[in-house]
Amino acid sequence: YEPKTMSSAKKATSGKQQGDNKQQHDVCSLPNCGQDAAGQGSHWDGPLCAAHLKRDADRFRESYYSYRQANIDGAMRRVAEQMDLTRGALFELTSDRANASDMFEEILEIVQRCRSTVIGRLDAKIDSMDASLKSLHFFEKLRADINGTEMSGDLVKSFQLSKKMQLALEDAPISDAWTDPVDSSVELVQKLLQETKTRAAIAEDADGAAMRSLLESAVPTANVLLTNYIQFVFNCNRTDGFFYSAQLVSKTQQNGFQALPSSCVLAVGNYGANWHIAFYSNELVVLSQRNQPSNNVVLVSAALVNHQQQIYMLGNNNSLIVTDLAGTQLRTIDNVQFQAEMPIIVNDMEKLYILGDGCINCLSLDTCELQDSMKLSKDTANVRHMTVSGRSLILATQSAVYRMSLSTKRCVKVWQSNSQNVLCVADIGSGFLAACENNGSVALLSSNRQLIKVIDLVPLGVNYLKTCANCGVSYVLQSISCCGASRESSSSFLLICSLSCNDRVLVRVSIC
Ligand SMILES: [Zn+2]
Ligand SMILES: [Zn+2]
Numbered sequence: 001y002e003p004k005t006m007s008s009a010k011k012a013t014s015g016k017q018q019g020d021n022k023q024q025h026d027v028c029s030l031p032n033c034g035q036d037a038a039g040q041g042s043h044w045d046g047p048l049c050a051a052h053l054k055r056d057a058d059r060f061r062e063s064y065y066s067y068r069q070a071n072i073d074g075a076m077r078r079v080a081e082q083m084d085l086t087r088g089a090l091f092e093l094t095s096d097r098a099n100a101s102d103m104f105e106e107i108l109e110i111v112q113r114c115r116s117t118v119i120g121r122l123d124a125k126i127d128s129m130d131a132s133l134k135s136l137h138f139f140e141k142l143r144a145d146i147n148g149t150e151m152s153g154d155l156v157k158s159f160q161l162s163k164k165m166q167l168a169l170e171d172a173p174i175s176d177a178w179t180d181p182v183d184s185s186v187e188l189v190q191k192l193l194q195e196t197k198t199r200a201a202i203a204e205d206a207d208g209a210a211m212r213s214l215l216e217s218a219v220p221t222a223n224v225l226l227t228n229y230i231q232f233v234f235n236c237n238r239t240d241g242f243f244y245s246a247q248l249v250s251k252t253q254q255n256g257f258q259a260l261p262s263s264c265v266l267a268v269g270n271y272g273a274n275w276h277i278a279f280y281s282n283e284l285v286v287l288s289q290r291n292q293p294s295n296n297v298v299l300v301s302a303a304l305v306n307h308q309q310q311i312y313m314l315g316n317n318n319s320l321i322v323t324d325l326a327g328t329q330l331r332t333i334d335n336v337q338f339q340a341e342m343p344i345i346v347n348d349m350e351k352l353y354i355l356g357d358g359c360i361n362c363l364s365l366d367t368c369e370l371q372d373s374m375k376l377s378k379d380t381a382n383v384r385h386m387t388v389s390g391r392s393l394i395l396a397t398q399s400a401v402y403r404m405s406l407s408t409k410r411c412v413k414v415w416q417s418n419s420q421n422v423l424c425v426a427d428i429g430s431g432f433l434a435a436c437e438n439n440g441s442v443a444l445l446s447s448n449r450q451l452i453k454v455i456d457l458v459p460l461g462v463n464y465l466k467t468c469a470n471c472g473v474s475y476v477l478q479s480i481s482c483c484g485a486s487r488e489s490s491s492s493f494l495l496i497c498s499l500s501c502n503d504r505v506l507v508r509v510s511i512c
Contacts, residue, residue: 028052088407092391114192118185125181135172139165202430208447211430215444215452218491218512222460225284225506226470229276230267233494233506234304236279237263242309242325244279244288249326260287265494265508266325268302268313275299275313277327282492284508292327301343303352305365312352314338314345320368333368337361348388348406355383360393374409385424394433396425401435401445414449426493428511434493442509455511462507470503 028035028049035049043060044052142165149157201210239260243253250257264287265280274291281287297315304311313321314336322331337356338345344355351371352363358381362372376383376395385396395402395411398420404411414433421437428434431447440457495507 085408092407118189122183122185125183129181138168139172142168208430208432211432212446212452214512215428215432215491220455220460220509220511222457222462222510223282223284223508224462225280226468226503227267227278227506228470228504229269229271229289230278230504230506231269231299231496232302233265233267233496234302235263235492235494236260236266236304236306236325238306238309239264239325246288247290249279249288249290251324251326251328260325265506266304266311267506268299268311270294270299280506282508284506290327297321301338301345303345303347305347305352307349308365312345312347314343314354322368331368333363336363342384344383344386346386346388346393348391353386353388353393355386360386374404377411379413380404380411384422387425387427389427389433390431394425394427396422396435398422401425401433412449415443415445415451417443424495428491428493434509434511436495444511455509457507457509460509462505468499468501468503471501 026037027033027047028037029041029046030044030048030052033049033052035051037047038050038053039048040046041048041053041056041060043056043063048056142161146158146161146165149155149161198210198214202208202214205211239262241251242260243250243257244260245254245257248257249260253259260279261281263282265282265284267276267278267280269276271291273294273296275294276289276291278289279287297317297319299313300316301314302311309325310330311323311325313323315321318334318336318338320333320336321329322333323329336354338361339355339357342355346353347365350365352365352368354361354363356373358376360374360376361370362374363369364371379400380395380397380402382397383395384398387394389403391406393404393406394414395404399417399422400413401415401417401422402411403414415435417435417437419437419439421439422435423438424436426434426436428444432452433445433447434455435443435445437443440462442455442457444452444455446452491512492508492510495509497505497507499505
């Protein structure tokens with residue numbers, strides 16, 4: 001009685017059964033047993049005594065489970081995995097659909113309101129011109145009457161009519177300099193129409209062909225600012241409720257304060273015994289800057305969580321200090337682990353992702369608790385930079401760019417550079433990426449792993465990339481810490497370039 005596979009056992013016992021055909025039914029069919037049969041075997045196809053029946057049942061259980069393991073379990077694990085992924089994707093798509101639907105409602109409301117404002121403004125101007133024309137008609141008519149009375153020689157009547165005209169002229173809507181009721185509405189609406197068409201085409205086009213052709217034909221521009229105080233920069237696009245003066249940002253609108261522009265640049269850095277915190281316009285004109293005591297905590301990294309309007313600053317004492325845009329400290333989380341060489345911290349709507357040693361730690365934005373730790377593979381072990389793009393993390397090593405799905409944790413190579421000089425990568429919208437190399441070239445990549453074009457930053461007016469404007473030294477671009485575009489904005493990204501002369505420049509590149 002040797003363990004056999006289900007099928008071979010079946011065949012063997014069938015053969016045995018045939019051979020033992022003449023054996024009586026009430027006796028155990030195993031050779032050398034002869035006990036009374038207690039039932040039919042499951043594994044052994046024949047009558048068995050009670051003891052052999054129990055052994056047969058054990059064997060049958062054993063071989064059933066090994067059969068299941070070999071033929072069913074693996075497949076079921078894949079089914080379960082697929083179900084998890086499908087459920088996750090279904091959940092995400094359902095919430096995407098709800099968000100998209102809400103945003104369409106908002107777009108329609110905005111367009112409706114804009115339409116009634118613009119058409120109303122034009123109507124008011126039309127009415128005013130109509131009224132002017134009517135009163136001017138009155139004078140024209142009077143002038144014709146005067147002509148008539150003059151022709152008929154009735155100068156007394158002409159004089160009376162002229163007096164009437166003189167009086168009326170005092171209140172008439174005529175001035176020496178006629179002012180043109182200039183209205184730029186139609187150009188503005190035309191621009192809106194054009195933008196809407198372009199953006200709608202991009203939104204409708206899942207393959208990114210519209211965005212791709214936009215990027216292909218785009219003429220990039222760059223703003224450059226020499227600044228040695230800042231190290232980390234962010235595209236700030238949720239500023240409602242915050243006001244600024246030259247030295248302060250506040251949640252209350254005090255005298256001399258004005259609202260932060262809806263899109264601007266936030267920069268932070270270490271400056272002596274202080275943290276330097278500055279807001280710039282998108283043209284890199286300083287709006288507000290201040291120093292606040294660092295209490296001996298050196299900032300090693302930072303993230304701006306736009307939808308929370310909060311800044312997460314990572315200190316060299318392993319603390320994560322959370323403030324609002326005004327710098328009011330909201331929370332401090334201790335014992336945060338990060339990779340000492342490349343302390344990178346990025347976020348999406350739900351989580352913070354902090355590069356650790358050989359892994360990426362995921363912290364809940366709500367609770368700041370560690371929720372997950374994603375292992376880095378051999379390929380991505382030497383991550384230099386990372387950013388969030390959709391539901392993926394984009395990882396840049398010195399020679400390649402990878403996309404790691406946050407739901408499946410699977411990692412695919414997006415781009416292989418010919419150089420060993422990749423410094424950072426930015427999401428420029430719709431899944432398109434900009435990979436920056438330390439010679440100042442920026443590769444634009446599509447979401448389906450194609451190189452669209454390479455932009456050279458130097459001819460864009462990024463002159464600092466040749467000779468430092470501060471010290472005049474010709475330098476080598478040493479590193480770029482790129483904070484990229486946040487998910488909400490598109491087609492622009494920020495770079496901080498460290499120069500070999502120890503000066504730093506902030507660059508904002510607008511692709512289209
Ligand atoms: Zn037996
Ligand atoms: Zn310099």
